[in-house]
Amino acid sequence: MYSLDEINKKMAHSLVANLGITITKASATEVEATMPVDERTCQPFGYLHGGASLALAETLAGIGSIQALGENEFAMGAQVTGNHVMPAPIGATLYAKAKILHQGHRTHLWNVNIYNTTGELISTCRVLNSILRRQ
Amino acid sequence: MYSLDEINKKMAHSLVANLGITITKASATEVEATMPVDERTCQPFGYLHGGASLALAETLAGIGSIQALGENEFAMGAQVTGNHVMPAPIGATLYAKAKILHQGHRTHLWNVNIYNTTGELISTCRVLNSILRRQ
């Protein structure tokens, strides 16, 4: 298990920091984060790029699976689905909440919901991680 | 229809430029692009972040649908699915190819394949865009 501080430092030189994502909770069953809608995460028409939502979802699921795993195990994103239900304009802050739905020996399945400040659902995603063991 | 030059300029202050994506072809039925695997698109373990693949896929589908639409129409990503089949290490360049599968009045469905330099499949995605009309 890594601390929040360790996790956010580890993400410094990666897509995660590049999108302005901050992890605010990271247990083995629930992970939470914030992400701003700004030049780093928008499309050219002034709204959140749906791809940023999917990247946020896959980030949370990946961190949660790492928190659940032992030293010689690691997780790789295998399959992701996402439904975008509402736009979010530049200037908004997004709140993402991931919960594990199934923690198997070979796969972990996560649900990730992304909300705006007033609690409206922006996107809802499922992430399936493959669990690998170093031999 | 926008020229490649116009499209890449439009993307300057958005997620698309932020991920280092360059559009190299943009018709109403086929869109192509490149994306580097570097600090902007990787996870902390030295490989492509799967979320960058999904953002790349949604970018290409969005641009293709715009090319297919008239002046008072626009496209919004509604649903995305992606399967990640192979990792790509930092330093790699990715090649993405989007083809339209169905161009309806209300929705466009795109397939987007992402390859590495040697032509191996990295990720394969489906993007469903909702088509809206200003009234």
Add this chain to the structure above:
Amino acid sequence: MYSLDEINKKMAHSLVANLGITITKASATEVEATMPVDERTCQPFGYLHGGASLALAETLAGIGSIQALGENEFAMGAQVTGNHVMPAPIGATLYAKAKILHQGHRTHLWNVNIYNTTGELISTCRVLNSILRRQ
């Protein structure tokens, strides 16, 4: 709004009856049903066919959207995703619960969870319905 009795009768000569599905609740926001694992819904190795889960999910979402719609509106399944997390042997009875996640003017998004008798999650699905209006 149709009564449960009307709904189950309407389904008599369709895939729904063919799979042994019985609708047990049908509001505009929640739909529930049961489905047996038997010769009608299994694969040849003695377990639930995953395709039966997906058909069950799409059935519940379709009925829920119909309950939410007016006389000149109808719903068509546009996109479905499903994760199978546990097998179910022949002889089991499945319990499915659908909840609406987003009721838009043009689309409805449903989550459908399928459980066994002891409440374990068998499959979890998302169904996106297109809403059409007769003119």
Add this chain to the structure above:
Amino acid sequence: MYSLDEINKKMAHSLVANLGITITKASATEVEATMPVDERTCQPFGYLHGGASLALAETLAGIGSIQALGENEFAMGAQVTGNHVMPAPIGATLYAKAKILHQGHRTHLWNVNIYNTTGELISTCRVLNSILRRQ
């Protein structure tokens, strides 16, 4: 590797026969089948039930993976996505074509397209199978 005749016999007391599915080709990389739109596969409004398409897709992917595997290996559907692009009325016959996209040690990924008699795309699906080994 099973012959077509063996495969269709094995399916006799299962969802596959129940939906009227006939396998017409079954290699380890390509599988084909037909399915009628009739009382066994329709919804109550006279058209193909989208769930039948998904069941057809998962059937083909399952058979293809079995053809690719050795004696102590078996395949289980883990994740399925499908986009429905056109309705098919009662009386139609559907033609499904599955091709393997990735044959890994732990997973197989299949694309399955479903067409009507005139070659129009009805549904297009992705099926991810988990490969298990008896020990």
